[in-house]
Amino acid sequence: MSPSENQENYTARHLQVLEGLEAVRKRPGMYIGSTDGRGLMHCLWEIIDNAVDEALGGYCDRIEVILLPDGSVEVRDNGRGIPVDVEPRTGLSGVEVVFTKLHAGGKFGGGSYTASGGLHGVGASVVNALSSRLDVEVDRASKTYGMSFRRGEPGTFADGDSSDPLAKSPTNPFTPFESGSQLEVVGKARRGVTGSRVRYWADTTIFLKTAQFDYDQLIARARQTSFLVPGLTIIIRDERGLAGTPGENGPHEETFLHDGGISEFCEYLAPDTAVTGIWRLQGSGSFTETVPVLDESSGHMTSQDVTRECGVDIALRWGTGYETKVRSFVNIIATPKGGTHNTGFEQALMKVFKKQLEVNARKLKVGNDKVEKDDVLAGLTAVVTVRLAEPQFEGQTKEVLGTAAVRAIVSKVVEKELSAHLTSTKRDDKAQAALLLEKVVAEMKSRISARAHKETQRRKTALESSSLPGKLKDCRSTDGERSELFIVEGDSALGTGMAARNSEYQALLPIRGKILNVQKASVGDMLKNAECASIIQVVGGGSGRSFDLDMVRYGKIILMTDADVDGAHIRTLLLTLFFRYMRPLVAAGRVYAAMPPLHRLEVSAQGRAKGEVIYTYSEDEMRATVAAWEKKGRTFKQPQRYKGLGEMDADQLAETTMDPRHRTLRRVTLKDAEMAEQVFDLLMGSEVAPRKDFIISSANDLDTERIDA
Structure with missing residues (x-):
């Protein structure tokens, strides 16, 4: 397209929209972290999380994600559907507001969502800005509404056969809306059926050429979400036919549905044999924070004190191993780098175990040793989830929870519920608590012993070797x-x-x-x-x-x-x-x-040819060796079968097993x-x-x- 045509298509009506989304295109890393495969996957998470938020609200129980062969991806849900009516302040349809306006959506305290993964209102619009094409269809009121965008700007594509998914392409001729946007009715929906479908093509001028959707990451995220939202069915379908993926020989589909919630998730993550059963720690607390709220009379944002409710739900168990697996989530959004909820969880663990070890010090023979966090976390598998409206994250990628008040709430819930398990008079809980406290003390003593060993011994000389076995x-x-x-x-x-x-x-x-x-x-x-x-x-x-x-x-x-x-x-x-x-x-x-070796074969001497000794390491190799030499007309003495290492003499053991010049390891x-x-x-x-x-x-x-x- 020539510069003059670009200038003609850049209309005044969308000046503000493009200015806002142009900032996303200029600084994509600020919104999605990077422009490689991680950023590409982050865009997909934004669209999927919007559908999951509907499921969290109880409006959706089925989500489909389809990776198409032309590089696009489609996310379908049977939620309420994106609003199609006109938003009064902008005069635009709800669909256009969601996909073109930064910091717009139903998650800013308007009552649509009590807890959600989308918080900043930029997810869908950022994906739109970084897509060479995005199509959205909404089923509401027995109608199917449709709208298309190119790099954030609404308009229409000339697709020809609209019934063929592969006929749609970001390279098809595009006509932007000029006088006003049109949310068109593109079909009929069955009565009572609602939902949304979003399909987009990532912009190749923004993302690296090597970036592609990671099927394994997608499967892991789908499985994780199905654990966190019991009753939600998530279907992943790969139609790309990429080599090295399960769908390389044809479309591949996987379905995830878990009714057991985070208890089942914790059991799935656990890598070792259980010391305790799955313990569920649940509770809630409230806190007050000052937030800007829209004053309907003045139309301006004013600061007000708002009371928030924070729900805490934790599943945990200890196993015989020493590895620690703690997965934390805020409104089902993973926080791999932790945050205030993780801090509160670990602080409460230490407080509870220090108290219990003091109470049982004589029984457990604790002595003067001090327990440390690693001793308590050894063998722990836990899923920590909190739900609250408008949590504060550090950055759009939502990897760290920053809401300060959550720490104290989580700590209080964990301290109360975990103490109840460790001091319970029920037979099973009592037995598990005893085993757990013994494990923590054993880890403590092992750590102290290892530290002492490290300080006193690197390699003992002959004079010092008495400390070794x-x-x-x-x-x-x-x-x-x-x-x-x-x-x-x-x-x-x-x-x-x-x-x-x-x-x-x-x-x-x-x-x-x-x-x-x-x-x-x-x-x-x-x-x-x-x-x-x-x-x-x-x-x-x-x-x-x-x-x-x-x-x-x-x-x-x-x-x-x-x-x-x-x-x-x-x-x-x-x-x-x-x-x-x-x-x-x-x-x-x-x-x-x-x-x-298993066998020692000695070839019989023939004429001046000396007998040769051959070692074989399996029955098949021995038979093949004997057959090969017999073809040459040579015979063998009675083969020697080694039942153990002690049957070899020193020379044989050195030659076959210990000498680096001849051995096989x-x-x-x-x-x-x-x-x-x-x-x-x-x-x-x-x-x-x-x-x-x-x-x-x-x-x-x-x-x-x-x-x-």
């Missing part, structure tokens, strides 16, 4: 990066390993059989277990949330167990210990599993921590039924030859 056969090197710790199964393997190792940089720690299954045990039981305590002490980095990777005494931790089913079980138990209590070590790629990694967590819980957790189902369903894949009978 006597069964540890340490190496001479003090180079943490070069040294290796082999955790071996039994004294027989230790004897062979001692002769096979390079004592300059290879240390050996024997364990007796199968260690404690820490997935089912408490922190206190784990620390009392001699084998677990020895491993943690020798590794040197501590355990749990106090684990310090820089304090680890060895560059590699190598699990060397027998190549049989029992050895695999012991290795799994050891990996569970590292995964639960020394996870940074696994994440850093410093935990390995040794691969001892398998590095243990955490490609997907949550999936690994689920697998560990399935195989090693306290729930027997899921493990039984897994064993039954996998029975057909079992190689019975690997079982020692």
Whole structure:
């Protein structure tokens, strides 16, 4: 379009609108955070949240989000529908006001919403300003109303076949309204049916070319919202056909509906075995704040004291682990960076637990130790939600709640309700409270012990080695990066390993059989277990949330167990210990599993050709090797099958398993921590039924030859 045509289309009627929205286009980061994929997703959240606000008010129970192949996205809801009547002060329809006027909407105290996610009145208009095209349709009073915008300016597009969604495009000829906007009736709606449909194309001149809608983020947000608004059905449909997405081979649709609310959400988020049940802390409080209110007589904004009601609803539970998962929300809007509600929640937790530990100090053997926040938060999973009208956020992205009065209200509710659970005389609550207090004390003592260990020990010299377990056969090197710790199964393997190792940089720690299954045990039981305590002490980095990777005494931790089913079980138990209590070590790629061979094959000598020794690591490899040599006309002596590491002599163990020049190690990694967590819980957790189902369903894949009978 030429500059002269641009000038003609820039009409006086929309001068104010374009001036307001032009500021959004010039400084988009101020409104949506960035112009990459995060900003693109933020625009989508704004439209979805408007629909969710209808659900919060009880007017909507179904929301659909459709990602279309032309790059546009459509959000549908069955709420009341955007108002279509004329707004008296502007003379514009409600639809046009919502999508073209900054700081306009039904969430400024006019009685339309008591609590909502949209607060600043800029969401829909900002999305409109940053879209090359936006279409909105509203069903009200048995009619369907429609309006289109290009970069914030209302008008009409020449689409041709309007029934074909793909016929609509931001590049179609556009005619702006000049004399007055027209909210057209574009169809009929069934009697009693209401709702809104918003479809928009993000402006490619604003957003980066690499920006695209993130399907995984969208699914996570939909699932989260369905937990927070019980009874709301959210449907996500992807028609883009993008490679690497579930819909790459055709349209893909997922539906979310949860009636359990935040209790079900808390259970879903929990990564570990439960110590307590899901506790629900509910209450409310009121506060007064001074806000500008429109004086209908004068038409000006005047400051008035307004009483606000703040509802608090929290679901929480403690588990056996040490990770903390706290998700906070204000009117179902996530606040990932916290705010006053999080502060009040944590302050109340500390106050309650300090008091309970003082009351039960002798019973719990607290002594003079002081509990800290990390001790209380260890293993906590919580969903913290507050609802109030017109909360104050720090910025349009709404990541931090700033309303100061909320802190005291949340703190008061948590203190009252949590104290009631911890002092309850009911049998179940009493038992859970006792276990929880014991866990907090165990975390406290573990932290203090780790701190003392860190202060007194980095690497002990030969003269100082008496503080380490006597069964540890340490190496001479003090180079943490070069040294290796082999955790071996039994004294027989230790004897062979001692002769096979390079004592300059290879240390050996024997364990007796199968260690404690820490997935089912408490922190206190784990620390009392001699084998677990020895491993943690020798590794040197501590355990749990106090684990310090820089304090680890060895560059590699190598699990060397027998190549049989029992050895695999012991290795799994050891990996569970590292995964639960020394996870940074696994994440850093410093935990390995040794691969001892299963067979030793000695090729018979033939003429001047000497007999050759070959090691194989599976039955299939052994059979294939034998077949290959027999084709060459060579025969084998009787194959030797190793039942355990103790059956090898030192030279064989060094050559196959310990010598870095010849050995094979398998590095243990955490490609997907949550999936690994689920697998560990399935195989090693306290729930027997899921493990039984897994064993039954996998029975057909079992190689019975690997079982020692």
